[in-house]
Structure formats: C-alpha cells, structure tokens
Amino acid sequence: MIEQIYKNVLKPVFFKFDPENVHDRMMRTGKALGNTGFGRALTRAMFYYEHPSLRNNVAGIDFKNPVGLAAGFDKNAQLYKILPEIGFGHAELGSITGAPCLGNPRPRLFRLPQEKSILVNYGLYNQGADVISHRLASARFKIPIGFSVAKTNDPSLGLEEGIQDYRKAFLRMHHLGAYTTINVSCPNTSDGITYQDPNKLDLLLKAIAKEKHLKPVFLKIKSDFTQAELGEVVDIADKHPWVTGFIISNLRTNRVGMNTSKEQLDALSPKGALSGLPVQAQSNNALSFVSKRTDKILMGCGGIFTGKDAYEKLKNGASLVQLVTSMIYEGPTVISKINRELVNLIQADGFARISEVIAEARS
Numbered sequence: 001m002i003e004q005i006y007k008n009v010l011k012p013v014f015f016k017f018d019p020e021n022v023h024d025r026m027m028r029t030g031k032a033l034g035n036t037g038f039g040r041a042l043t044r045a046m047f048y049y050e051h052p053s054l055r056n057n058v059a060g061i062d063f064k065n066p067v068g069l070a071a072g073f074d075k076n077a078q079l080y081k082i083l084p085e086i087g088f089g090h091a092e093l094g095s096i097t098g099a100p101c102l103g104n105p106r107p108r109l110f111r112l113p114q115e116k117s118i119l120v121n122y123g124l125y126n127q128g129a130d131v132i133s134h135r136l137a138s139a140r141f142k143i144p145i146g147f148s149v150a151k152t153n154d155p156s157l158g159l160e161e162g163i164q165d166y167r168k169a170f171l172r173m174h175h176l177g178a179y180t181t182i183n184v185s186c187p188n189t190s191d192g193i194t195y196q197d198p199n200k201l202d203l204l205l206k207a208i209a210k211e212k213h214l215k216p217v218f219l220k221i222k223s224d225f226t227q228a229e230l231g232e233v234v235d236i237a238d239k240h241p242w243v244t245g246f247i248i249s250n251l252r253t254n255r256v257g258m259n260t261s262k263e264q265l266d267a268l269s270p271k272g273a274l275s276g277l278p279v280q281a282q283s284n285n286a287l288s289f290v291s292k293r294t295d296k297i298l299m300g301c302g303g304i305f306t307g308k309d310a311y312e313k314l315k316n317g318a319s320l321v322q323l324v325t326s327m328i329y330e331g332p333t334v335i336s337k338i339n340r341e342l343v344n345l346i347q348a349d350g351f352a353r354i355s356e357v358i359a360e361a362r363s
C-alpha cells in the first residue's frame with residue numbers, strides 16, 4: 001500500500017522536479033521526522049521489518065540485517081536518527097572530505113529512468129570533516145554507522161597534500177562511527193584523479209597505516225577494472241592487515257552498451273558516472289573476483305533493487321550489501337521488501353540464517 005502510494009502518487013510528482021531539489025527536500029523531511037519521537041515511531045510503523053535469520057556479526061559489529069544505505073545519500077550525516085526506523089541494518093554517511101566542498105556546478109544529478117540509474121556528477125559536495133565531526137561529537141547511533149572519507153575536491157592539492165587531506169578526514173571521523181570507509185574511487189573529482197591508482201593507493205595506505213585503527217576500515221573501489229588492475233589493488237591492500245575489507249563498488253564510469261547513447265549521456269553530463277542497474281553486473285563480477293583473491297570482508301554495492309539482487313551479492317562473497325538508487329526509484333519500502341525476500345531466499349535454499357549463506361560462499 002505505502003509502496004503503491006510512493007510509486008503512483010509521490011514519485012510522479014517528485015520526478016517532475018530537479019533531482020537535487022527533491023533530494024534536499026527529502027533530507028529536510030527525514031531530519032525533521034528523526035528529531036521527534038512521534039516522527040520516528042510513525043516511520044517505524046510504516047517501514048520497519050526485522051527477522052532473526054538476518055542478524056549477523058560482521059567484523060565484530062552486530063547487524064540486524066545486511067542491507068545498508070550506501071554513501072552519497074546523506075553526505076552531511078543528518079539522517080542518522082531516521083535511517084534505523086526505515087529498516088536499514090547500517091548506513092554509510094558521507095563521503096566527508098578534509099575541507100568543506102561545494103562540489104561541481106549544478107545541475108549535477110540526472111535521472112535515467114529507462115536505465116534505472118542516476119547520472120552523478122556531485123563532486124563530493126559536503127560540509128567537511130571539522131563541521132561534521134564537531135556536530136556528531138556526542139551523537140548516539142541506533143544502528144552501525146560508517147563514515148566514508150575522501151579527498152577534498154580541489155585540483156590544486158598535490159599528492160602529499162591530498163594524502164594529508166584524507167588523513168585529516170580519517171582522524172576526525174574514525175573514532176565516531178562503527179567503521180570507516182576510505183573512498184578511493186570517487187569518479188567526479190574536478191581533476192579526474194582517484195587514489196585507486198596503485199602508486200597513490202600504496203602511499204595513501206602507508207600514511208593511514210601509521211594512525212590508530214580503533215574500528216574496522218574498508219576501501220571503496222570502483223568496478224571499471226580489468227582483473228589485472230583489480231588484482232593489483234587487492235594485493236596492495238592485502239599488505240595492510242588493518243584494512244578490514246572492500247566495498248565493491250562505486251559508480252560506473254564507462255558508457256558502453258547502455259540503452260541511452262553515449263552522445264545523449266555526454267549532452268547531460270560528460271563527466272557524470274552511473275549508479276543503479278548499469279553497475280550491477282560489473283560490480284558482481286568484481287565482487288566475485290575479489291572474493292576469490294582475498295580473505296578480507298566484502299560489502300556488495302551496485303544495482304540492488306530486489307532480494308534476489310542482494311542474495312546474488314551474498315553468493316558472490318559479500319557479507320553486507322548497500323544501496324542508494326533503488327530507494328530513489330522505489331521509495332523507502334524497498335528496504336523491508338529486500339529483507340523479506342532475502343528471508344524467503346535463505347529458507348528456500350535450506351539455510352537457517354544469513355551467516356550460513358555467507359560462510360558457504362566464502363568457503
């Protein structure tokens with residue numbers, strides 16, 4: 001019923017307006033609902049679902065279900081009070097950078113409904129690690145919250161300054177969350193540089209290695225990779241036991257084989273990268289490859305719209321999954337829908353709990 005209201009009434013209205021304006025309005029609504037007991041209870045009554053078979057301990061953290069919010073939806077960490085009531089098992093907030101970032105000029109988000117995708121050219125818009133860490137200094141979180149950190153989108157920063165910027169964001173955010181993600185794969189920086197390049201990644205990890213690692217640390221990587229390139233990234237990270245695992249993957253940068261032509265995409269945003277369904281197959285391939293290459297813990301992200309999509313990521317080696325785009329296209333009911341479908345899939349395959357599915361996939 002709520003799903004139908006979202007799809008047939010709210011979504012057609014939302015989709016008439018600029019995506020970023022709609023998103024900003026959603027943020028204000030979510031923040032307001034999270035700030036009152038009534039708002040939280042109402043949201044919980046409408047969306048929340050849990051089932052014992054979905055509970056799991058991953059990297060020493062207890063999760064009520066495997067479905068998390070991926071980075072990029074709550075860039076300034078404002079929704080942490082309402083996200084647990086919608087039914088997320090965890091949420092990754094950010095990406096948060098060393099200095100505040102205005103991001104790329106607007107418009108920088110474009111809906112591609114025929115692709116079930118968003119073309120994203122945000123460029124790491126956020127208030128920066130000082131403001132956000134100060135605001136959250138005494139916050140308490142109901143579900144595991146991960147903070148994603150990235151390098152400030154400023155092309156004047158050289159390699160060493162870039163590493164120091166990452167380090168600053170890491171130091172500000174690491175102690176606050178249940179885990180920290182180092183986003184080395186943002187595709188929308190104004191200089192187009194990511195720290196996933198093996199030399200840069202090696203230097204970045206050597207710098208962060210010197211800091212205290214109080215919580216699990218994940219690396220978020222892209223899936224536009226040959227297996228050789230992916231293998232190199234994994235091997236570099238494998239030298240660092242404090243790197244707990246990988247989140248696979250970030251947005252897709254290649255525009256090959258889409259229903260929408262490259263020219264049409266270029267006309268919208270030449271630098272934008274793709275979320276949603278176009279990421280699904282390549283991120284699953286990358287996940288499967290990495291799961292055979294390393295014992296590190298994996299989170300699967302990219303194109304999850306159904307329980308079957310999430311289950312496929314678990315079967316490919318993920319212990320947790322994350323999503324953004326399906327929530328934008330289908331509304332917040334998609335989280336409980338995916339969790340319910342997961343319970344059915346786990347039981348249909350003769351498993352009692354999700355940890356058994358994951359253990360079998362990684363054996």
Ligand SMILES: Cc1cc2nc3c(=O)[nH]c(=O)nc-3n(C[C@H](O)[C@H](O)[C@H](O)COP(=O)(O)O)c2cc1C
Binds near residue numbers: 071094148186
């Ligand atoms: C609007 C938008 C903004 C995003 N911003 C970030 C970000 O700041 N940091 C990050 O690591 N990933 C970011 N992402 C990537 C998502 O976290 C995710 O990896 C990707 O969208 C694939 O998941 P999905 O298909 O469920 O959307 C963003 C995605 C979208 C759609």
